[in-house]
Amino acid sequence: MIELLILLAGMLLWRSEIIQVSLGLQSSLALSFGFILLFAFLVGQRVARFQLPQITGFILAGILGGPYLLGFLSHHDVQTLQIFDGLALSLIALIAGGEMRLSRLKQQLRAIFHLVFWQTFFIIGGFIMIGFLLPLKIFHQQIGYFAPLPFFLLLGTLATATSPSTTIAVITETRSKGRLTDLVLGTAVVKDFVVILLFAFSLSLVKSWVQGGGESPGLDWLVVFRLLEEVGGSLLLGVVIGGGLVLYLKYIQREVTVFILSIAFFSYEISHSLGFHPLLICLVAGFIVENYSPYGTNLIKAIKKVALPIFVIFFAISGASLDMTALRKSWLLAVAIVLIRSALKFLGTFSGARLGGTNSLMRSFGWAGFISQAGVTLGMAIIIEKEIPLWGAQFKTLLLAVIALNQIIGPVLLQKLLVRSGESGCKEL
Amino acid sequence: MKALFAFGLLILIAFLGSRFLTRRKNFSPFFFIFHTGLIYLLLGIALGSKGLNILSPEVLEHLSPLLILGLGWVGFVFGFQFEKKYLQRFQRKFISFSFFYFLIFLLTISGLAYLLMSRVIGLNLPEALSFSFALALLFSLTSPTVLDVILFQVNKKELPSYLARFIVSVTSFWGILGLAFLVFFTPHQESSQPCFWWPLCIFTLSISLPILIAFLFHRLTRKKVSEEEMLLFLLGLVFLCAGIADSLGLAPLFPTMILGIAYSNMTRRQEKLYPLLLNTEKPMFVVLFILVGALWQPLFSWPLAWVILLLIVLKILVLIGLISPLTSLLHFPFPFSPWYGLCFLSSGVMGVTFTVCVYLWWGLTLSQLFMTLGLISVICLDFLSPWVLRLAVVCNKKVYACLDEENQ
Numbered sequence: 001m002i003e004l005l006i007l008l009a010g011m012l013l014w015r016s017e018i019i020q021v022s023l024g025l026q027s028s029l030a031l032s033f034g035f036i037l038l039f040a041f042l043v044g045q046r047v048a049r050f051q052l053p054q055i056t057g058f059i060l061a062g063i064l065g066g067p068y069l070l071g072f073l074s075h076h077d078v079q080t081l082q083i084f085d086g087l088a089l090s091l092i093a094l095i096a097g098g099e100m101r102l103s104r105l106k107q108q109l110r111a112i113f114h115l116v117f118w119q120t121f122f123i124i125g126g127f128i129m130i131g132f133l134l135p136l137k138i139f140h141q142q143i144g145y146f147a148p149l150p151f152f153l154l155l156g157t158l159a160t161a162t163s164p165s166t167t168i169a170v171i172t173e174t175r176s177k178g179r180l181t182d183l184v185l186g187t188a189v190v191k192d193f194v195v196i197l198l199f200a201f202s203l204s205l206v207k208s209w210v211q212g213g214g215e216s217p218g219l220d221w222l223v224v225f226r227l228l229e230e231v232g233g234s235l236l237l238g239v240v241i242g243g244g245l246v247l248y249l250k251y252i253q254r255e256v257t258v259f260i261l262s263i264a265f266f267s268y269e270i271s272h273s274l275g276f277h278p279l280l281i282c283l284v285a286g287f288i289v290e291n292y293s294p295y296g297t298n299l300i301k302a303i304k305k306v307a308l309p310i311f312v313i314f315f316a317i318s319g320a321s322l323d324m325t326a327l328r329k330s331w332l333l334a335v336a337i338v339l340i341r342s343a344l345k346f347l348g349t350f351s352g353a354r355l356g357g358t359n360s361l362m363r364s365f366g367w368a369g370f371i372s373q374a375g376v377t378l379g380m381a382i383i384i385e386k387e388i389p390l391w392g393a394q395f396k397t398l399l400l401a402v403i404a405l406n407q408i409i410g411p412v413l414l415q416k417l418l419v420r421s422g423e424s425g426c427k428e429l
Numbered sequence: 430m431k432a433l434f435a436f437g438l439l440i441l442i443a444f445l446g447s448r449f450l451t452r453r454k455n456f457s458p459f460f461f462i463f464h465t466g467l468i469y470l471l472l473g474i475a476l477g478s479k480g481l482n483i484l485s486p487e488v489l490e491h492l493s494p495l496l497i498l499g500l501g502w503v504g505f506v507f508g509f510q511f512e513k514k515y516l517q518r519f520q521r522k523f524i525s526f527s528f529f530y531f532l533i534f535l536l537t538i539s540g541l542a543y544l545l546m547s548r549v550i551g552l553n554l555p556e557a558l559s560f561s562f563a564l565a566l567l568f569s570l571t572s573p574t575v576l577d578v579i580l581f582q583v584n585k586k587e588l589p590s591y592l593a594r595f596i597v598s599v600t601s602f603w604g605i606l607g608l609a610f611l612v613f614f615t616p617h618q619e620s621s622q623p624c625f626w627w628p629l630c631i632f633t634l635s636i637s638l639p640i641l642i643a644f645l646f647h648r649l650t651r652k653k654v655s656e657e658e659m660l661l662f663l664l665g666l667v668f669l670c671a672g673i674a675d676s677l678g679l680a681p682l683f684p685t686m687i688l689g690i691a692y693s694n695m696t697r698r699q700e701k702l703y704p705l706l707l708n709t710e711k712p713m714f715v716v717l718f719i720l721v722g723a724l725w726q727p728l729f730s731w732p733l734a735w736v737i738l739l740l741i742v743l744k745i746l747v748l749i750g751l752i753s754p755l756t757s758l759l760h761f762p763f764p765f766s767p768w769y770g771l772c773f774l775s776s777g778v779m780g781v782t783f784t785v786c787v788y789l790w791w792g793l794t795l796s797q798l799f800m801t802l803g804l805i806s807v808i809c810l811d812f813l814s815p816w817v818l819r820l821a822v823v824c825n826k827k828v829y830a831c832l833d834e835e836n837q
Contacts, residue, residue, distance in 0.1 A: 002648065003645055003648050003649055006645055007645065010641075014673075014676075023631075023634075023677065024678070025676045025677065026675070026676055026678060027676070028497075028672045028673075028675040028676040029493060029494045029672075030493070030494045030497040030498065030501075030668050030671050030672035030675050030681075031668070031669060031672025031673055031675065031676050032672070033494050033668050033672065034664075034665050034666065034667070034668025034669030034670070034671070034672050035665075035669060035672070037661065037664060037665040037668065038661075038662070038665035038666065038669065041658075041661055041665070080491055083491060258712055304657070305656070305657065306657075306660070307657070308657040308658065308660070308661050309660065309661045309664055309665075312661065
């Protein structure tokens, strides 16, 4: 605690106007980086003492030190440090793929299918129904006039999403292993792709709807083909990279960590250049190594050597980039959406778990594993802002507030679920 | 996105580089240029704005924390060896030797450099003075990398080699201290503050803050910490210290050296940290060299080549001439062949780091000229080192053989 206080007090003093002016200090990205790395880690450690996931601490530290509160990190710093996002995402996906055992997944395919289907059905259907049933005055006051169906179709699609990266990070942190863990992870990952596909369809529909003044919505088949190409290409590239990793681990075996770091960067870069999905590429690569070679453990071990600083920075930066102004502006509506989403998640998970034949814990508390939301949803909100100028910007603001809340409570709920299931091990990273 | 690509490329090259460096056990002198990593400076030039432009100025700006981390890392690793217990194993006269060596260098090289700068390059008086001091400091730096490999190759485990290795590894301390003094107390700093007390205040801060950070580091690592946590603390605190220096407009080399010294004398976890530093330093140095190479925009001219040649010749002469008077003045317990002075020829990583620090933080006019002069000198000296070092080791062997015969 003393270390944390020294660090915080030192930084507050360093950033105070008197010191800044009298010493003629310049802004330094290295200083911000060093501070946020240590600060987030120490907050994570403190938070873990209250039976909360360290990730929540990293995110809270990011929010606290970010541009909206204490301002230790400026918007420019946050933007520059997002260079680590790609690396972290790829590593997280590699870990996730490496943790997925084909034999275990096969047993759960039915359950995963039901969970994904019923969650999607209840959430999208539920939000569309709300659009027709509830008085829209409160929404119109904040967002301006909009047609309910396209708006709630998009809101429902985005509300379906769960952050696989946060899910994986909490699972890694709690060292959870077991049927429920596999089910939550598998569902989060599969749902991620379903949501991406659904989003493309919904956006295409909504765009033609909005542009056509609410008449004759149509489907942009080009978008559909592009999506299929994206998924297929990502799978193929993932297989190639996975194969390369297996060969490396078999024949070279030296400096594995550095090699994996560079592979993670290249996967991210290539995926962006070709328009593929980086998470899927690395997930498949990790899956190949785990299931088609005896080197899965070596891979995970090598990644975990360097994962801690990268995870800390990734989640701290994601916390710092959460828009607190948006939350302040529309917190009431955001809270309402978070509550409705959670209720619909409960219904979807309950039905899916029942029909999929999973245990009673999943039926009653499984919803808690699917609350967190992060990068993918944020990316979609940004696309909506660009594509639908009529109400896209206001929609994004509202969604940012929702993401901020979900990302704060999501990891906590997931950790509680994992602890309750008895599948969590040591609570340290 | 380009920054991300460049970062990935850097890591890959660092990996390949460090792998290449560690694989070869039996080097020909030519391969020392790979071993010291200086070849990556040239690779950096190829990737920089004058080459493929992958490491363009905008990308370099994004990667600036990495550059600062690299410079800070060198300072920390260098400072970390100054553990009191380790230093106490050696008599004080060896530290005195390194100080006198530095002092003589400062006087001779700065004198010649001043003449060359004003006459051959045509700099005006204040510029030539600053240049010559900075150059003298640069030429006083020493690196044990090449010496280590030569001693390993010729299987030298006798006391003089051990002592030479010690003196070579600590001598750069004076150069870094000199850089700190120069940065603080020369009128290059754009500051309206009083000209003596103000720099003194900043100088004090640049010593006290790293000590405070070292204390924090010590407190954080007092309890049992995993290797991953140790790496996180190390990264965070070196970043923090280097960032503070950057924020004050200072080169991170000096404050991080103080951090290393302070921490190594506070902690009892040296054994835990050394393997971590060893594992990370190779890729870190390669990344640093590539970034430095990309920053560098070489300027070539004949007068510059002459200046470099003359300075190198002077350094070799001083090194050869210095060893006998100094060892007899300090009453060394055994004789050294004059050629043994050539152990001090290479400046390696320290030379590169120093040059970049002067380039980025001193605010010296014609800084690209200094960068060219400094880096070419460092490369040439490291290229020459293996040949002359072998000569030195062989000559010293002969001296011992003669002494043995006389004794018999």
